[in-house]
Amino acid sequence: MIQFNAADLVWLLPEIILFVTASAVVLLSVIVRPEARSGLAALAVIGALAAGWAAYGLSDGNVELFSRMVIVDPFATYFRYLFVLAVLGGVLLSVRTLQTEGGNRSEYYGLMLFAAIGMMVMAEAGDLLMVYIGLELMSLSLYILAGFYRRETRSNEAAIKYFILGTLASGIFVYGLSLLYGLTGTTSIRAIGEIVSAGGLSRPALVLALAMVGTAFAFKVAAVPFHMWTPDVYEGAPTPVTAFMSVGPKAAGFAVFLRVFLEAFPAAQPDWNNLVIVLSILTMAVGNIIAIAQTSVKRMLAYSSIGHAGYILIGLVGGTAVGAGAVLFYLLMYTITNLGAFGILVVLQREKGRVETLDDFAGLGKTHPAAALGMLIFLFSLTGIPPMAGFFGKFYLFTAAVKAGYVWLAVLGVLMSAVSAFYYLRVVLAMYMQEPAAAGAGEPMSQPSAVLAVTIAAFLTVGIGILLNPLLSLAAASLPKM
C-alpha cells in the first residue's frame, strides 16, 4: 500500500508554489480589468522564481516519497531548474504579444504554469501512474495553449492536430501501462525493472507493452516516426507557445526516458539500444534534411528541433552515465538556445505582420542589427559552432558516444550538424547579405520583457564557455541512480 504522511509534502514545495500561483492567476484574471492583466504575468514570473528558489533549497535532497511514487533527487532538481527556466522564458516572451493578438485572457499564464507542474511531475515520477498524470497535465495545458489565438485558423488547426495525435499517444501509453501492469503486477518503475530483468516474462507481450509505453515519450520528444505533428503544431501555435513547447515537453520526455530506460532497465539495455540507434539516425536525418526545404523560419526551427532530438538520442545510446550527463547538459544548452531563437521571432513581431518567412528576415542585419546579431548567435549555436553553447553540448554528446564505442554514430551526428549548417546559414545569408524588403512593415513593437529574455539567452549562449565547468559538473552530478 502507498504510505502517505504530510511531512513529505515539503519536498514538493516548488510544485505547490507553482500550483498556488497558477490558480491565483487564473482566478484573478476573471476579476482584474483587462489592462492590468499584464500585471498577472509579473505574478506568474514571481511564482516561477519562487519555485526555482524552492527547488534550489531542496537541491541536496535525495528522498523517495509516498513509497517511491515520487523521487526527489538531484536528477529531479536539475529538471526542476530546467522547467522553471522554460516557463520563465515562455511567460516573458508572451507578455506583449498576447495583448495585441488573441485577446488578453490571463489564464494563458496559468496554463503555462500548470504545464510546468506537469513536467516536474513527470521528471519526479517513480511510478508510471505519476508519469501518466504529469504527462496529461502538461499535454492538456499545451493543447489549449496551442490553440490560444482562437480567431486564427492556423492556431485552431495546430490545436486540433496536437490534441488528436497527443491523445492517441497517451491512449497507447495507458494501454501499454495496463499490459505492463498485467505482466508485472505493479506500476512502480523500479519494481517493473527488477521483475523484467529477472526474466521469465513472455517476450512479445513485454516488448509490445514497453513499446507502447515508450511511444508517448517518443511522441513528446518528436522522435521519428512520431514527429509528424511537430512542424504543423509549431508553425500554427503562437510563437511564445512554440518556444515553450519546443523546450519543456522535450526535456520532460527525455527525463522519463532516462528514468525508465536507464534506471529501470539497465539489464535490458542491449535490447533497446539498437532501437535507439535506429531512431536517432532517422530523427537526425529527417529533421535536418527536410529543414533545408523550408521557406518559413519558424517551420525550419521546428524541423531543427526534431534534428536536435536525434542528437540527444545519441546520448542515450550505450546507456552510459557519461551519456546521461551529456543528455542533461545538452538539454540545458538546447533550452537556452531555442528559447532565444524563437524569442527573436517574437521580438521582431510588428503590429500588423508576424516575422516568420525568410523574406521577412531579408536585410535584418541593416534594419535591426541587435536582433540580427542575436539570431546569428542562436543559429550558430544550433549548428554547433564554438564558442556558442550548442558546440559544447554536441561535443559532450559525441564524447559520450565515442566513449560508448559508437564512433561511427558520432561521425554521422557530426556530418548531420554539418548538413544543418546549410539551412541555418540561409537565414544568416538573408539577414546579412540581402537587401531589406522594400516596404519596411513598420517598427517592431517594444517588448521589454521579451527583449530581456532574449538578451539573457544570447549572453548565456555566447558566454557559456566561461561557466562551462560548473554546468558540466552539475549535469554529471544529477544523474539517475544507475
Place this chain on the structure above:
Amino acid sequence: MKFPILSLTTYIPLIGALYLLFMKEHEGMVRRLSLAVSLAALALSVLMLGHFDPKSAGFQFVENLEWAPSLGISYKMGVDGISVLFIVLTTVLTVLCVLVSWTQVKKYVREFHVALLVIESAMLGVFSALDLVLFYVFWEVMLIPMFLMIGIWGGPNRVYAAVKFFLYTLAGSVLMLIGIIVLYVHGGKTFDVAALLQVKFAAPVQFWVFLAFFVAFAVKVPMWPVHTWLPDAHTEAPTAGSVILAGILIKMGAYGFLRFSLPMFPDATVTFAPYILALSLVAIIYGALVTLVQTDLKKLIAYSSVSHMGFVTLGIFALNRQGIEGGIMQMVNHGIITGALFLLIGIIYERTHSREISAYGGIARSVPRYASFFVLFVLASLGLPGLNGFVGEFLVLLGAFQRDRIVGVLAMTGIILAAVYLLWMTQRVLFQEMTHPENEKLADIDTREFITLLPLAVLVVFLGVYPNPALSVMHASVDQMMAKMEAHKAAAITWAQAWPF
C-alpha cells in the same frame, strides 16, 4: 615571462572588437581604434618573439588553467619553434589589412573591423592553443567572421563563395572533432597536446584519426582536389579578407599537420606520406597550369596559392629536416608575398574597380612606384634567389629530392611554370601598350599604401638575403620532432592492422 603574454596577445583584438561593437558608430574612431588594437597585438607578438629562446625545443610561455576538468579540457596555451613565426605573421598582416581597408571599406565599417579583429583573435588562438578542444574552438570561431566578411563586403558573387567556403571548411573540420574525441578516449582521458604527444597510439587509432585530421587540414591547405573553394573565396573576399585568407588561414592546415599529424601519428604519417606527396605534386603542377589561363587577377593569385601550398605539403611530408623547415619557411614567405600581391590587387582595384587582366595593360607608365612593388613581389613569388620565396622553395625541393628523386624532379618543374604564369600576367598588366586610355590617369600609390607595402617589401628582401635568424628559431623544435620520429622507427600501417574487424 611573468605575465601571460600569449593570452594577452590573443585576446587584445577580441576585447577591441567587443568595445567596437558596443561603441557608438563613428567611422574615424573605429578605424583608428582598430589600428591601435592590432598594433598593440603586433607589439606584444614582437616582444614575445624577442623573449623566445630558440635553443629550447619544448613549449614556451606556457599558460595552464583548468577549464572543464570533468571532461579533461584545460585552457592551455604555449608556443614553440614551429608556431612562433606564424603568430608574428598574423599580427603583421592584420595591421596591414586594417591599413588597406582604410578607404576601401565604406559600408558597415564598424562591423568590418569587429569581424577582422575577431578573426585575428581566432588565428592567434589556433597557433598558440595547446589543448585540442581549445585548438578546435579557435579553429571554428574563425569560420563565422570570415563567412560574414566574404558574404557582406565581398564582390559580386560573394554569397555563393561565402557559403561554399563555410560548408567546405565545416565539413572538413567536423571530422577532426571526432578525431580529437577518439584521441581523448584512447589517449588517457585528456586533451592536453603535450601529454598526448607522449602517448603511443595503436595502429588503427593512428590510421583513422590521421585520416580524420587529414580531411580537415587538407581542405584548409587546400590540397588538390578539395581546393575549389579557394578561388571563389579569394576572388569574392574584400582585399583584407583575401590577405587574411591567403596569408594566414591556409597556413593553419599545414600547421596542423606539423603540430598534430606528424608527431602524434608517426606510423600513419609514414603510411600516407607517398599519397600526400603525390597529391602535393598534382597541386603544384595542376595549380600552376590552371593559373596559367586565368583571366581574373585575384583568381590567378588564388590558384597560384594552391600551387605554392603544394610545395608546403611536399616539404612537410618529405619527412626530413630540410623539407619540414623549408615547408615552414615557405608558409611564412608565401604569407608575406601573397598577402602583398593581394594588397596590390586591392589597391589597383580601388582605382579601376576591375579585376580582369584585360582591363589593364602598360600601366607601369602611369604608376611607376606601384609597378616596382608589383615586380618585386612577383619576382619573390616565382622564387627568385635573393628574395624570400626562393629560400623556402629550395629547401622543400631539397627535402623532396632527398626523399625521392622523381618527386624532386617533378616538383622542380613548378619553378618554370611559376615563372611562366607570373611573368605573363605581369607583362599583360604592367607592360605592353596602354590599351585602355583611361589607365593613363591612374593615381600612383599614396603614402598610406606605401606604408602598407613597405614592411612586406623589406621582409621579402631581408628574409631572402639573410634568412638564418628566422630559420634558427625552428631548428630546436623540428630536430626534436625528427628525433622522435626516428626514435619511434615509424613503420607503415597495413590495412589489416587498420581494420582489425
Place this chain on the structure above:
Amino acid sequence: MTRSVVLFRDLLIPILPLAAFLVNGLFGRWTREKAHWVSVPAVVLSFLLSLFVLKDVLSGVNTYASLYRWITVGAFDVSVGVMIDPLTAVMLIVVTSVSSLVHIYSIGYMHGDKGYARFFAYLSLFTFSMLMLVLSNNLLELFVFWEAVGLCSYLLIGHWYDRRSAADAATKAFVVNRVGDFGFGLGLLLIFVTLGTLDYQAVFLGAKAATNQTVDLLAPFGGKLDVGLVTLIALLLFAGAMGKSAQLPLHVWLPDAMEGPTPVSALIHAATMVTAGVYMVARMHPVFELSPSAMATVAVVGGGTAIFAATIGLVQNDIKRVVAYSTVSQLGYMFLACGIGAYGIAIFHLMTHAFFKGLLFLGAGSVIHALSGEQDIRKMGGLRNKIPATYLTFLIGSLSLAGVPLFAGFFSKDEILTRAFFAGDLGRVLWGVALLGALLTAFYAFRLVYLVFHGETRLLPDAAHHVHESPPVMTVPLWILAVLAVFSGWVGIPLIAGGDKIGHFLEPVFKGVAHVAHADIRLEFWLIAVSVIVALLGIAVADMFYRTRPAMPDKVASAWPRFYSLLLNKWWFDEIFDWAIVRPTRRISEAFLWKVADVRIIDAFVNGVGSVTQQAAASWRRIQTGLTQDYAMTVVLGLLAIVAVWLAAW
C-alpha cells in the same frame, strides 16, 4: 696590406655597382639625367680595383673567404663567400672593362630616354650580379647570382616595356633561362644529396671519389638505365649553361633579346652574361673531366650550335640579329673548346670575343643611332664616308670576328681549331665543322660590312642627309674596344715571346687537365695556314656577292628557295616550340584542367552534394501531407515497426 684590407678591397669591386644601383634605383627621380654620374664612376673604379686583383693573382695570391652563413638547416650549411683565382681575375677584368665602356657608350646612346635613371640602375645591378657570380665560392651562391643576372637581362630587355615585342622578348628570355636553371637546380640537388656539399673544392674531391657510382634513371618506372653519377651531374650543370649561354636548342631567346637597347645587347648578350655558361663549365672542369661522355656532349653541342647559328646568320636582315646569331655561334666555339679539354683556350676566346663582339654591337648601335632607329641592313648602304669612325672600328671588329691573322679573333679561334684537330677522331670531325663555321662566319661578317657601309645607299632620301657621326662619348669606347679587339689576341700568341701568356696564367686553375701533346710544328703550321685561307676565302665570296655582283644573292636564294626560307625562319625553332609546347599546355590547362577538371568534375561534385540534399529535402517534404490522419497512421505504423524490429531481438 693585411688580409682583411685586401678582402675589403676585393669586395669593393661588386659593392660599388650595388651602391650605384641602390642610389639610382631608390632616388631615380632625383638623379634623372645625371644618373650616369653615379654608375659610371662606380664601374670604372671597380675596373681599376680588378686590375689590383690581377696584380695580386699574378704574384700568386689567391683568396678564399666566406662572409656569412646564408642558410643552415641540419646538414645543409651554405654561406655567402668570395673566391679569387686566375680564372676569376680574367673574368673580373673582362666584365668590368666591357661594362665600363658600355656605361660610357650608354651616356650617348640612351640620351633623352625617359627611363634613363632606371636604365643605369639596372646596368649597375647587372654588373654587381655578374661580378658576384664570378666571385662566388660555392655552387648555390653561383646559382643565386646566375638567376640574378637572368633577372637583370629580363629588366633590361624589357626596358622599353611599352613595346609588346620587347615585353614578350623579356618574358621569353627569363622563361627559357628558367628552363636551363631547372637542369642546373636539379644538378645542385643531386650534388648535395650524393656528395653532401656545394662548396667548389669539396665537390671536386667528392666527385673524384664518386666516379664509379651510378644512378638508375628508370628505377621508379621499373626500367634499368644506369648513368654514371658524375656524368649525370655534369650534364645537368651543362643544361643550365645551355640555357644561359643560348646553346641549341635553348638559343631561341637570344635573338629576341635584341629588342633591348643596343648597349644591353653588347654588355649582356655578347660579352658577359651569355659567357657565364662557359665560365661555369670551366670552373667545374674537374667534374667534367671525370666524365668523357659529358665532355663529348659539350663538344658536340658546341660544334652543332656553332655551325647551326652561322647558317642562320647568313640570311638575317636585321643588323643586330646577324651579330646575335654570330654570338650564339662563337659561344658554340667556346663550348667546343671546353668539350675537348682546352678550357684555357675557351676562356681566352671568351675574352677576345667579349671585346670584338662588344665592339660590333656598339658599332651596330652607332649605325642605328646614326640612322635614327633603322635596323634593316637592306635599307642601308654606303655609309662608309658618312660615319667613318664607326666604319673603321666596325671593320676591325669584323676582321677580328672573321679570324683574319694579327687580329684577336684569329689567335683564339685558331687555337681552338688546332686543339680540336689533335683531340682524337671526334676532335677531327669537330675541326671540320668548325672550319666550315669559320668560313660562314667570315662570309656573314663581311656581308654585313658591305651591305651596311659599301655600295650605293638604299636609304630614303630625307633619312640620308640626317645621317650623322655618333658623338665622341660613343666613338671613344669604340676606339678603345677596337684596340682591345686587336691586341687582346697577342696575349695568347703560342710561338713567340715566351709562349701563350694567358695559357700559363690560367695554368694553375686547370692543372688537372690532361695535356694534349703537340705532334709537330710543321703540321701545326699547316693548320694555321688552312684556317687563314678559309677566312680570306669567306671574305672574298662575301666581296663577290655583295660588292662586285649585287644580283648574286637573289639568284642563289631563288635557286634553293626552301633552304633559304628555312634559314630565314631560324629553322622554324620558334614555331616548333610554340606548336609543341606553348599552345598544347595552354589548350590543356584552359579546356581540360580548368574548365573540365576543376569546374565540371570537382565543383560539380561539390555542388551536386548540395543539390542532392536539396532534392531529398523537397521529396521528403511531401510526406508531410498536412492530414492529421496520415500522421496518426505513421504513429500506429511506427509503433508496429518498432515492435517488429525489437522482436527481431537484435
Place this chain on the structure above:
Amino acid sequence: MTIPLSWVLALSAVVFGIGVIGLLTRRNILILLMSLELILNAANINLVAFSNHLHSMRGNVIVVFTIAVAAAEAAVGLAILLALFRNRRTVNLDEVREMKG
C-alpha cells in the same frame, strides 16, 4: 462461472482496435473524439481485468485516474473543436490541412 481472463483481454484488444481504426478512417472530428475515448476505455477494461486477476486494488485506482483524465480530455477536445468550427464551419478533418510540407 467466471469469465477467463483471456476473453476479457481479447475484448479490450478488440475495443482498442475499433478505437484506432475509427480514428484513422472516420472524417468527422466528433467521431474521432469518440474513438479516442474508446481507446482509453479499452485500457480501463484491461486494468480492471488484471486488477481482479491479480487481486490487487492498484489497477482499479489507475482506472479512476484514467477516467478523470478522459473526462478532462473530452472537455478540452470539444472546446478546441468548437473554436475550429466557429472559424471553419466544418468538422471534417480533411479540410484542416492549411499547413503542410
